[in-house]
Amino acid sequence: MSKVDDRCRLMLILPEGEEIAARVALLEGALKGGDVASVILPQYGLDDGAFQKHAEALVPLIQNAGAAALVAGDTRVAGRVKADGVHVTGGLEDMAEAVEKFTPRLIVGGGNARDRHQALELGELRPDYMFFGRIGGDIKPEAHPKNLALGEWWASMVEIPCVVLGGTDPQSALDVAATGAEFVALASAVFADPGQAPHVVAAVNALLDEKAPRFEG
Numbered sequence: 615m616s617k618v619d620d621r622c623r624l625m626l627i628l629p630e631g632e633e634i635a636a637r638v639a640l641l642e643g644a645l646k647g648g649d650v651a652s653v654i655l656p657q658y659g660l661d662d663g664a665f666q667k668h669a670e671a672l673v674p675l676i677q678n679a680g681a682a683a684l685v686a687g688d689t690r691v692a693g694r695v696k697a698d699g700v701h702v703t704g705g706l707e708d709m710a711e712a713v714e715k716f717t718p719r720l721i722v723g724g725g726n727a728r729d730r731h732q733a734l735e736l737g738e739l740r741p742d743y744m745f746f747g748r749i750g751g752d753i754k755p756e757a758h759p760k761n762l763a764l765g766e767w768w769a770s771m772v773e774i775p776c777v778v779l780g781g782t783d784p785q786s787a788l789d790v791a792a793t794g795a796e797f798v799a800l801a802s803a804v805f806a807d808p809g810q811a812p813h814v815v816a817a818v819n820a821l822l823d824e825k826a827p828r829f830e831g
Contacts, residue, residue, distance in 0.1 A: 621826040622791035623651040624818055625777055627749055627801040630658035634671050640808050641672060645679040647815025651797055652676075652721075654701045656749050657687025669695040682721060686749065692720065699723065699742070703749060706735055713739050723777070733764060737774055743797070744768060747779025752801050755783035762793055769794035782806065787818045791826035798822075 626644060631637045641653065653676045657665045665687055673695045676683040685692035686701035689712065699721025702709045712722045723743035727733035733744060746761040746768070757780045765778035775796040780786040782802045790798035804814045 618649050618819075618823070620828045621822055622787070622795055623649060623797050624787070624815065624822070625652045625654065625797045625799040626650055626804060626815075627654045627656065627799055628672070629801060629805045630656070634668055637668065638671050638675060640805060640811060641675055643808065644804055644811035644815050645675070645681065647812035648819040650679065650681045650815065652682035652684055652698070654684045654686050654749070654799070655697075656701075656703075657685075657691075660687075662688045662691065666691045666694060669697065673697050684721065684723070686724070689715070692716075701745070702726075702741070705732075706739075709736055709739050709741060713741060717742075727764065728760075730764065730767065733768060737772055741774065744772075744774055744776045745779070745799070746776060746795075747799065749801070752779055752781050752803065754781050755786065756781040757786045757789050762789060765790065765795040766793035769796070784814050784818050785821070788821055788825055791822055794827065796829075 655672055669691050673683040682698040684699045684701040685697045686703055689700050692700045700712055702712050702724030703726055716722050721742045723741045725736045725745045726748050727736055746764045761778050765776050768776045777797040777799050778790040778795045779799045780790050784803045787798045804811050
């Protein structure tokens with residue numbers, strides 16, 4: 615799968631589910647649609663044992679597609695299933711702990727920063743990426759204006775890459791790309807209709823190929 619490094623790339627957030635086989639099929643379909651930089655696997659309501667079983671099935675699938683598998687939840691699970699990284703959903707303390715424990719062995723990112731001050735505090739810990747938005751926060755067609763504004767501000771002045779959560783409309787990926795963010799995270803925009811997931815991933819990549827601004831250098 616060709617890598618697209620000079621424009622905003624797609625990051626997927628897998629929705630919750632109890633059935634491993636159904637989640638494997640859902641993700642397998644989406645990953646066939648085209649370029650995906652990484653996939654976040656949130657723990658949601660699964661206990662640690664069930665979460666590990668899900669991750670054991672999903673992480674190799676993601677890695678075989680050339681994407682990075684990022685575990686959001688029990689960090690011990692991330693190590694056991696040989697994930698590529700951990701996505702931190704908590705605040706400063708959680709991020710500091712994850713950076714200290716896993717860098718540089720694993721990718722460490724996340725943040726859930728709600729304002730510039732929080733973002734800069736998190737940035738001082740030198741995570742691998744900053745995430746603007748929160749898992750489950752894509753409830754409107756468009757990306758949240760605050761997340762777009764934070765992404766634009768961050769991308770213009772900080773070297774650490776940032777991810778901005780898009781909305782439920784796949785077209786929202788273009789608004790994220792326009793901020794200069796390196797990644798757009800999509801969840802329900804891709805997975806709301808499982809049968810359409812590959813087509814949505816393909817369409818978003820085509821849109822970004824055609825209209826996303828290109829990074830310099």
